Amino acid sequence: MAIMETIVEIPVEHERNIFGSFDANIRKIEKTLNVTMIARDGTLKLVGDAGNVKKAEDIVKKLIEHYNSNN
Numbered sequence: 001m002a003i004m005e006t007i008v009e010i011p012v013e014h015e016r017n018i019f020g021s022f023d024a025n026i027r028k029i030e031k032t033l034n035v036t037m038i039a040r041d042g043t044l045k046l047v048g049d050a051g052n053v054k055k056a057e058d059i060v061k062k063l064i065e066h067y068n069s070n071n
Contacts, residue, residue, distance in 0.1 A: 004050035007043050008060050014067040036049050
């Protein structure tokens with residue numbers, strides 16, 4: 001199992017929607033994919049098994065895309 005770390009830029013205007021109430025969306029992704037997500041200054045660091053980090057990254061990017069298209 002290879003551990004991977006990646007960074008995703010989160011637009012400030014979408015942080016609340018992407019993270020969800022009380023960070024519920026992020027917690028669900030972390031629990032389901034067994035990854036760690038750390039938010040700092042408009043970025044989200046994802047750490048865990050390479051395959052699961054990639055899946056989490058894809059989910060976060062789709063959420064960003066969704067909220068970008070709805071503005």
